[in-house]
Amino acid sequence: xxxxxxxxxxxxxxxxxxxxxxxxxxxxxxxxxxxxxxxxxxxxxxxxxxxxxxxxxxxxxxxxxxxxxxxxxxxxxxxxxxxxxxxxxxxxxxxxxxxxxxxxxx
Amino acid sequence: xxxxxxxxxxxxxxxxxxxxxxxxxxxxxxxxxxxxxxxxxxxxxxxxxxxxxxxxxxxxxxxxxxxxxxxxxxxxxxxxxxxxxxxxxxxxxxxxxxxxxxxxxxxxxxxxxxxxxxxxxxxxxxxxxxxxxxxxxx
Numbered sequence: 001x002x003x004x005x006x007x008x009x010x011x012x013x014x015x016x017x018x019x020x021x022x023x024x025x026x027x028x029x030x031x032x033x034x035x036x037x038x039x040x041x042x043x044x045x046x047x048x049x050x051x052x053x054x055x056x057x058x059x060x061x062x063x064x065x066x067x068x069x070x071x072x073x074x075x076x077x078x079x080x081x082x083x084x085x086x087x088x089x090x091x092x093x094x095x096x097x098x099x100x101x102x103x104x105x106x
Numbered sequence: 107x108x109x110x111x112x113x114x115x116x117x118x119x120x121x122x123x124x125x126x127x128x129x130x131x132x133x134x135x136x137x138x139x140x141x142x143x144x145x146x147x148x149x150x151x152x153x154x155x156x157x158x159x160x161x162x163x164x165x166x167x168x169x170x171x172x173x174x175x176x177x178x179x180x181x182x183x184x185x186x187x188x189x190x191x192x193x194x195x196x197x198x199x200x201x202x203x204x205x206x207x208x209x210x211x212x213x214x215x216x217x218x219x220x221x222x223x224x225x226x227x228x229x230x231x232x233x234x235x236x237x238x239x240x241x242x243x244x
Contacts, residue, residue, distance in 0.1 A: 019154075019185050019193030024223055025236045026201050027207060028131040030216035034244070037208055052187070082204040082215075086197050087187045094187025101204045104152075 019089045021076040034079055035105045044078070045101040046070035053093045066098040075105030124232075126190050127223040132175040133241075134217040136200040142242035148235040149199040151192030156230040191225040192232045200236040211242035 035041060046069035048062040071078065084099040154179050162174035183192060207216065219240040226233045 002190040009112065019195060020197035021187070021189040021191065021193050022197060022200055022223070022234065022236065023188070023190040024127050024221075025203060025238070026129060026221045027204055027238055028219055030208075030211075030214065030219065030240075031132070032134060032137050032215055034214045034216070036212060036214040040172060043205055074109075074140065080204065084200055087189065089185040089189070089193060091184045092186055096188075099201065100202075103204070 012051055016047035021089070022084060022086040025082065025087045027080070029080040029102075031079075034076075034103075041103055041105045043101055044070060044073040044104045045099065046073060047100075048098050050096045051093060052096065057096075062096070063098055066100045070100045072104055074102065074106070076104055078102045078104055121226065121228045124130040124191065124225040124227055125222070126225065127221070129221045131156075131219040134215075134243065137168075137215065138213075139244045140244055141216065142239070143207065143216070143242050144239045145203050145210070146213050146235065146237040147203060148203055148233050149194040149196055151194045151225070151232040151234040153192045153230040155179075155185070157216065158182050160230065168204060190223065191234045192227070192230065194234050203236060203238055206240055207240060213238075213243055215243035216240045 008059070046066045048066040048069065050057065050062040070081070079102065081100060081102045084097075086097045086099070088095045088097065156182055158174050158178035160170050162178060165171040165174055207219075208214065215242070218237060220235040222235075222239065224235045225235065226235070
C-alpha cells in the first residue's frame with residue numbers, strides 16, 4: 001500500500017464513514033377511540049440502541065427498553081405508536097436502533 | 107470507454123422497484139366515510155463498495171485495478187451491518203411520518219394503515235422509500 005492509497009482510504013473513511021439503513025417503519029393504533037390533534041395531545045418518543053461487534057449479539061432487550069421508556073413519558077392515554085428499526089454501520093461493528101413515537105393524550 | 111458506456115446503459119435500463127416490507131392494520135368501515143391519505147419520505151442510497159468494485163472491473167491498468175479492489179474491501183469493512191436496500195448517509199428522513207399522518211386527518215381516526223418499505227434501484231444507487239398509506243375516517 002502506498003501513501004496515495006492510504007490517503008484515498010482515509011478520505012473515503014471520512015466521506016462514507018457512517019452509513020445507515022432503515023429496515024422498517026411501522027405505524028398503527030389510530031383507532032375509533034383516537035382523539036383529534038389538540039393542545040392536550042403531544043408526541044412523545046423513546047430511543048434505544050444495541051452495539052454489535054463482529055456479529056455477536058446475545059439479546060434484543062433494547063426493544064423492551066424503548067417501550068418502557070416510551071410508557072414512562074406519557075401518564076395519560078398513549079395512542080398511535082410508530083416504530084422505526086434501523087442500523088448504523090461501522091468498522092467491524094454496527095449499532096441497531098429502535099425509535100418509538102406515540103401520541104399522548106393527557 | 108465502450109465498457110463504461112455499456113455499464114452506464116445497463117444501470118439506466120436496469121432501474122427496478124423493490125419491495126422490502128409491507129404490513130397492514132385493522133380496516134374499520136363502520137364509523138364513517140373513508141378518505142385516502144398518504145405519507146411518503148425517501149433518501150438517496152448508494153452502495154459504495156459496489157461502485158468501487160465496478161470501477162475496479164473497468165480499470166484498464168492492473169495497478170489501479172488492485173487499488174480499487176482494496177478500496178472496495180476497505181469500504182465493506184467500515185460499513186458492516188445488516189442492510190435493507192442500499193445504505194443511506196442520513197437516518198432521520200423517516201422520523202416524522204407519525205406526525206405527518208396525524209396532521210392529514212382532522213378527526214384523528216385513521217384506519218387501514220399500510221406500512222410499506224420499498225426502493226427504486228438503479229444499480230448501486232437507489233431511492234430508499236418509506237411510505238404509509240391509510241384511510242382517514244371522516
